[in-house]
Amino acid sequence: MRFERRENQPLLLIFATPLIAVIAALALSGVLIALAGAPVFEAYWNIVKGAFGSRLSTTETLTRAIPLMLTGLAAAIAFRAKLWNIGAEGQLYIGAITVSAVSSQLLAGTPSLIQIPVLLICGAIAGMILLLIPLWLRLRFSVDEVVTTLLLNFVAILFVSMLIDTVLKDPLAFGWPQSLPVEDDAMLPRILTRSRLHIGLFIAIALAIIIYLIQTRTVFGLQSRAAGLNPEAAVFAGVPLGRTLVLVAMISGGFAGLAGAVEVMGVQGYVTTELSPGFGYSGIVVAMLANLNPIGVILAALFIATMFVGADGMSRVMEIPTYIADVTVASSLLSMLVAIFFTQYRIRR
Amino acid sequence: MVGREVKRPVREASQPGEIILSAENVSVQQGGVDRLKAVDFHVREGEVLGIIGVSGNGQATLAQLLSGTAKRADGAITLFGEEVGDLSVPEIVDRGIGRIPEDRNHEGVIGEMAIWENAVLERIPEFSKNGLVDRSAGVKFADDVISAFDVRGATPTKRIRLLSGGNMQKLILGRNLLNQPRLLLAAQPARGLDEGAVAAVHERILNARKNGTGVILISEDLDEVLALADRIQAIVGGRLSPSVDAEDANARKMGLMMSGEWADQEVRDEV
Amino acid sequence: MTEIIDILSSAGLWAAVLRIATPLIFGTLGALLCERAGVLNLGIEGIMTFGAMIGWLAVFNGADLWTGILVAAISGGVFGLLHALFTVTLGLSQHVSGLGVTLFASSFSYYIFRLLVPVAGTPPTVEAFQPIDIPGLSDIPFIGPAFFTQTPPTYLAIVLAFFLAYIVFKTPLGLAIRMTGENPHAAEAQGINPIVIRYGCVIVGSGLMAIGGAFLTLSAFNSFFPTMVQGRGWICIALVVFASWRPSHALLGALLFAFFDGFQFRLQTVLSGVVPYQVFLMIPYILSITALAVMARRARVPQALMQPFRRGER
Numbered sequence: 003m004r005f006e007r008r009e010n011q012p013l014l015l016i017f018a019t020p021l022i023a024v025i026a027a028l029a030l031s032g033v034l035i036a037l038a039g040a041p042v043f044e045a046y047w048n049i050v051k052g053a054f055g056s057r058l059s060t061t062e063t064l065t066r067a068i069p070l071m072l073t074g075l076a077a078a079i080a081f082r083a084k085l086w087n088i089g090a091e092g093q094l095y096i097g098a099i100t101v102s103a104v105s106s107q108l109l110a111g112t113p114s115l116i117q118i119p120v121l122l123i124c125g126a127i128a129g130m131i132l133l134l135i136p137l138w139l140r141l142r143f144s145v146d147e148v149v150t151t152l153l154l155n156f157v158a159i160l161f162v163s164m165l166i167d168t169v170l171k172d173p174l175a176f177g178w179p180q181s182l183p184v185e186d187d188a189m190l191p192r193i194l195t196r197s198r199l200h201i202g203l204f205i206a207i208a209l210a211i212i213i214y215l216i217q218t219r220t221v222f223g224l225q226s227r228a229a230g231l232n233p234e235a236a237v238f239a240g241v242p243l244g245r246t247l248v249l250v251a252m253i254s255g256g257f258a259g260l261a262g263a264v265e266v267m268g269v270q271g272y273v274t275t276e277l278s279p280g281f282g283y284s285g286i287v288v289a290m291l292a293n294l295n296p297i298g299v300i301l302a303a304l305f306i307a308t309m310f311v312g313a314d315g316m317s318r319v320m321e322i323p324t325y326i327a328d329v330t331v332a333s334s335l336l337s338m339l340v341a342i343f344f345t346q347y348r349i350r351r
Numbered sequence: 352m353v354g355r356e357v358k359r360p361v362r363e364a365s366q367p368g369e370i371i372l373s374a375e376n377v378s379v380q381q382g383g384v385d386r387l388k389a390v391d392f393h394v395r396e397g398e399v400l401g402i403i404g405v406s407g408n409g410q411a412t413l414a415q416l417l418s419g420t421a422k423r424a425d426g427a428i429t430l431f432g433e434e435v436g437d438l439s440v441p442e443i444v445d446r447g448i449g450r451i452p453e454d455r456n457h458e459g460v461i462g463e464m465a466i467w468e469n470a471v472l473e474r475i476p477e478f479s480k481n482g483l484v485d486r487s488a489g490v491k492f493a494d495d496v497i498s499a500f501d502v503r504g505a506t507p508t509k510r511i512r513l514l515s516g517g518n519m520q521k522l523i524l525g526r527n528l529l530n531q532p533r534l535l536l537a538a539q540p541a542r543g544l545d546e547g548a549v550a551a552v553h554e555r556i557l558n559a560r561k562n563g564t565g566v567i568l569i570s571e572d573l574d575e576v577l578a579l580a581d582r583i584q585a586i587v588g589g590r591l592s593p594s595v596d597a598e599d600a601n602a603r604k605m606g607l608m609m610s611g612e613w614a615d616q617e618v619r620d621e622v
Numbered sequence: 623m624t625e626i627i628d629i630l631s632s633a634g635l636w637a638a639v640l641r642i643a644t645p646l647i648f649g650t651l652g653a654l655l656c657e658r659a660g661v662l663n664l665g666i667e668g669i670m671t672f673g674a675m676i677g678w679l680a681v682f683n684g685a686d687l688w689t690g691i692l693v694a695a696i697s698g699g700v701f702g703l704l705h706a707l708f709t710v711t712l713g714l715s716q717h718v719s720g721l722g723v724t725l726f727a728s729s730f731s732y733y734i735f736r737l738l739v740p741v742a743g744t745p746p747t748v749e750a751f752q753p754i755d756i757p758g759l760s761d762i763p764f765i766g767p768a769f770f771t772q773t774p775p776t777y778l779a780i781v782l783a784f785f786l787a788y789i790v791f792k793t794p795l796g797l798a799i800r801m802t803g804e805n806p807h808a809a810e811a812q813g814i815n816p817i818v819i820r821y822g823c824v825i826v827g828s829g830l831m832a833i834g835g836a837f838l839t840l841s842a843f844n845s846f847f848p849t850m851v852q853g854r855g856w857i858c859i860a861l862v863v864f865a866s867w868r869p870s871h872a873l874l875g876a877l878l879f880a881f882f883d884g885f886q887f888r889l890q891t892v893l894s895g896v897v898p899y900q901v902f903l904m905i906p907y908i909l910s911i912t913a914l915a916v917m918a919r920r921a922r923v924p925q926a927l928m929q930p931f932r933r934g935e936r
Contacts (some may be wrong), residue, residue: 005712009513038737086717139911145918148664148717152856153907164900221479228472232461237420238452239473240440286721323736328729335722336708343712 005347015345020291020298023338024305030337031330038322045316045326052315053308059315061197067307068268069094069278071206072261073285074292074299075213076129080254082217082294083230085137085247089151090258091282092158093132097125097259098266098273099162103170105184114187121188122205122263129259130252132158137251141244155282163275172272181273190268200268207300209257214296226250258282279310280328287335293342306331357546360554362579362597363561368396370429371534371565377426379412386412389426390591392567392584394534399556399566401580402591403573403605409589410569411453414538417567418450419443431533444473449527453538453569455516459523462512467493469511470526492529500525501551517548524555528564535559538569553579573605587611625892635884636768640776641842643880645670647779648834649858650865650872651786652698652827657862658790659823660803660816660926661709664720666831667855668727669701673832675731678839678846679738681748691775691836698832701727702825710820713930724855732848750844751775773841775833782830783873790869799823803924806931816931831855853907860910866921875913882909 032042053063073090080087101121109117136150163179170181190200217223228236229246237243261281266273284306291305292298313327373393379386386409394400404410415421419440428435430446443450452458460469471478471489478489493507500521505514514522520540527535537556541549556579560566569586570576576583583600585592585608592613595604629635649666656663663669677694681687701723708719739746751773759770790796798819801809806816834854839846861879865871883906890902 010510034733081718088721139915143915143918145914149856149859149914150911153853153860153911156853156907157904160900160904164898167900168898219484220482221475221484222482224468224472224475224484228461228464228468231463232457234457235459235461236472238418238440238450238458240419240444240475241472283725286718287725290718323733325729325733325736329726329733332722332725332729335718336704336726339708339714339719339722340712343714 004350006350008346008348011345016293019293019341019345020302020338023291023334023341026337026341027330027334030333031326034326034329035322040320040322045320045322048316048319049309049312051312052318053312055315058197059311061194061199063304063307063311064203065198065200065269066311067303068200068202068206069261069265069281070284070288070303070306071210071300072257072264073281074288074303075206075210075285075296076254076257076261077285077289078292078294078296078299079213079257080250081230081289083226083247083250084233085230085250085254086146086148087133087151087251087254087258088148088286089133089136089154089158089255089282090261090285091278091280092151092155093129093255093258094262094265094278094282095162095273096132096158097129097262098277099165099170099181099262100128100259101125101188101263101266102181102184102273103165105188106170106182109188110185112185112187114191117185117188118190118267121184121267122260125263125266126256126260129257129262130255132259133251133255134248137247141247159275162273166273166275170273175272178274178276183272184267188267189271190264198269202264202268205264206303209260210296210300213253217296222246222249258285261285284331287331290335290338293338306334355547357550359550359578360557362399362557362581365397365560365581367398367565367581368563369432370395371431372567373429375427375429377416377428378424379416379421380424381412381421385424386589387416388589390586390589392591392594394565394567396533396565397560397563398581399560399568399579400594401576401583402567402569402586403576403583404569404571404586404609406571408586410538410571410586412589413586414453414536414569417448417536418452440473441476445476447533449532449535449564451520451523451527451535451537451540453542455519455523460511460519463510465508466497466505466511466514466522467507470496470507470522473526492526496522496525496529499529500555517544517551520544520548520552521555524552528555528559531562532559532564535564535566536569537566539571540568541570541572541575549575573602577602577605583608585609585611585613587614590614626889629885629888629892632888633764633768635888637771638884638887639877639880640769640772641880642883643876644776644779645834645837645842645854646858646861646876646879647783647873648830648837649855650861650876651779651782651869652830652834653858654862654865654867654869654872655786655799655823655827655830656702657927658799658803658867658924659820660806660924660929660931661706661820661824662716662720662859662928663702663705663723663824663827663831664717664859665701665705665723665727665828666720666858667851667853668724668731669698669828669831670835670838670855671851672701672727672731673698673835674839674850675735675835675846677832677836678748678844679735681840682739682746687749687751687840690840691833694832694836695829698835699825699829701832702828703821705828706821706824709930710817710824713932716928735846735848745845745847747844748840750839751841775837775841779837780873783869787869800924802931803926806926806929810933820931831858834858857906857910860914863921863923864910864913864917866917867924879906879909879913882906 035042035045054060076090104124105121136147139145139150140147166179166181172180172182190202193199225241225246228241229243288299288302288306291302309327309330313324317324370393375391376389378388412421419438422437467489470493478485490507497505502518502521541552556566568579581597582594584594592608653663653666673694676697677690680693681690705719705723708714709716753771753773756770760766798814802816802819809816861875865875886902886905890899
């Protein structure tokens with residue numbers, strides 16, 4: 003049995019791939035649900051109801067999708083250039099705490115129109131800086147950025163925890179330590195009243211479209227793609243590898259930091275160590291399910307948000323641990339990898 | 352083997368013009384080791400300088416030096432009459448220098464990218480404005496290269512890895528030669544190609560020479576060098592032999608040159 | 623200053639160092655074995671998590687401790703098989719495949735745990751490994767309590783390090799592994815089957831990783847809770863580079879790292895008023911990053927690491 007490279011990838015297959023991956027993942031989760039002794043289709047129905055069954059749940063699903071779109075974009079942009087940014091989780095937290103600090107310490111009383119864009123930019127810059135550290139280590143010391151970005155996640159979250167406990171502690175909050183809240187004027191406006199859905203959704207979708215245009219129309223998009231596909235040939239063709247990677251890292255880290263900023267400014271208004279239930283890591287799955295396509299990221303983020311919000315709802319009415327969502331998401335990643343493989347290779351006896 | 356009769360093209364007599372590129376006493380270090388040691392060479396308009404040598408004697412480094420991917424440790428390089436420092440790849444391409452890399456698959460093309468993207472990547476400033484890629488100009492350029500250089504089985508938007516080795520090489524040649532470069536660096540241009548493709552590549556190189564392009568041909572293939580070059584230097588242990596004119600060169604003499612018989616004892620011991 | 627000397631001269635510190643090092647030794651040796659054959663296994667964090675969970679679960683359900691370790695090892699091997707399938711047979715990105723395995727193994731372990739173990743106020747515990755007494759050695763003042771009152775898996779880890787060093791450098795099998803990691807095509811020409819070697823190393827290596835995880839729940843602590851691995855897997859990946867892919871150096875690296883971790887912990891109690899505890903907790907991760915920066919260029923990396931092996935392709 004051999005694998006033979008396909009000549010061209012039928013377009014249908016390219017669109018079907020994420021769907022096949024998701025179905026395979028859901029099938030596997032179906033097995034796990036059955037193992038828990040619960041009726042499988044009822045469980046899935048409850049997940050769907052949990053995600054879209056009411057106005058509230060639908061807006062919750064959309065709200066949950068927003069940070070996933072941003073971390074998904076962060077991962078997709080980086081992976082396309084073969085920059086393995088696994089640090090989105092930490093970059094998110096750094097973006098979040100920066101927004102809290104800047105708003106409460108420097109921008110008290112500043113009107114929304116100014117404060118919101120400034121804070122978003124600050125959050126992005128903070129995330130950017132965090133990723134530039136592992137990038138520098140890669141360029142200067144040839145250190146693989148996978149491990150350094152991963153390890154920095156722990157450092158970043160501890161750092162944020164420290165700030166929340168000390169200088170940025172909210173003295174008015176009881177119980178769990180939380181940061182000083184951002185100013186009221188910094189909160190992102192809601193899209194729908196009586197829901198948590200905020201304009202971060204529009205920001206994320208707009209950014210996805212912008213990134214798509216950059217990747218397909220600009221010199222930078224062409225060069226970063228070349229750098230990811232074949233760095234040796236890219237260098238021969240004069241692509242400035244170092245500079246290109248720095249720019250890619252800035253955008254990727256910026257998006258992850260932005261995810262943190264948007265989550266704080268859009269939802270709770272303050273930072274705790276529980277701010278992110280793994281958005282950074284889920285962003286990687288989002289990016290892979292989207293096949294690194296920015297527009298696909300929007301859809302993939304919606305799928306993953308559906309799983310998480312839906313599983314929450316389902317677990318309230320059935321005896322199945324919410325972790326089923328995490329398992330489904332993780333197995334989507336693995337099945338997507340296999341599915342991508344079979345769009346590129348066929349089996350020959 | 353190719354299905355039709357193939358004859359390798361023959362070099363005509365020519366009158367070389369001015370010196371385009373000359374290198375004096377140039378040394379290059381890589382990985383802490385001297386790969387090129389005090390080499391001297393020059394090439395004129397309309398002539399082919401052949402560098403012959405067994406693989407592992409510094410050819411790759413010489414190609415990298417001239418391609419802009421390796422830096423000089425010592426010596427002087429004069430280009431179009433002016434001494435130059437280390438030039439980056441875009442600067443080299445901008446000055447009208449074409450480069451055919453040794454390894455077309457790993458260095459020459461990006462397999463998953465379209466043919467037109469591969470055609471324009473190294474000269475992207477010509478095909479972009481304000482940072483935006485001019486796709487239609489790029490596709491047209493690729494079309495021109497495909498027809499002028501007889502690249503079979505190619506359309507500009509097709510993935511380049513689907514081309515055969517010979518056609519890929521023709522594209523690489525074409526993207527460099529279509530706009531008449533002043534200098535062409537060709538490293539192992541016919542490696543791994545079938546007879547028909549080899550003849551095509553040789554014909555293009557001789558054509559360029561006829562049009563006044565100076566060509567530096569780095570090759571392991573003695574027959575190729577003897578057929579195409581006006582002057583030949585052997586590369587041995589990172590050093591270049593004195594230049595031998597085509598009339599005086601033959602297989603036996605070049606074989607001796609390749610084993611270093613022109614150098615003093617110290618160098619020969621190194622080899 | 624006196625506090626530092628106090629800490630250094632307490633037998634408790636050195637005993638803790640060995641205890642902290644044990645999961646790192648298993649994990650690093652496991653990752654090292656995979657990488658020596660040419661496969662980067664980023665599934666380590668998830669595999670250690672699953673090993674921790676399943677080993678504990680087995681013991682919680684009545685198995686004896688060594689059976690728990692065995693169960694963990696086998697499940698690690700299964701995840702290793704999965705990773706090998708993706709990376710060796712299908713040639714997929716080792717980075718993404720490994721991350722996928724980590725995400726999958728972790729979430730799967732939490733799911734199973736939450737399913738089978740009811741939520742309670744305090745997490746349920748098992749009877750963990752007890753330190754064993756080595757007659758004669760354990761009684762030596764200071765050195766006895768410091769180094770010779772460890773639980774069995776710790777001694778196993780140390781022996782394993784030397785055993786692996788012997789295998790890798792002194793046996794034909796080790797040579798086959800190293801050749802596969804440097805140049806699988808040359809290895810194939812010598813009659814070695816790189817596919818079998820890579821599968822074997824990844825499966826066994828993953829088994830070792832899982833044992834490291836099980837140590838956490840069966841020896842260091844005696845219960846399981848989500849995120850208890852806390853990035854130890856990634857630290858092991860860094861330690862492999864630091865150890866320059868040599869098992870004996872891996873042992874040293876793990877001990878050195880554990881020393882700083884144990885020291886940092888005790889320093890916390892001394893300086894707790896002045897410096898926030900998070901600073902101390904950051905130290906292990908920052909140390910690992912620094913170790914990588916120092917060693918990455920100098921370390922002699924297996925040349926075929928992360929190159930998929932495809933027959934017939936040059």
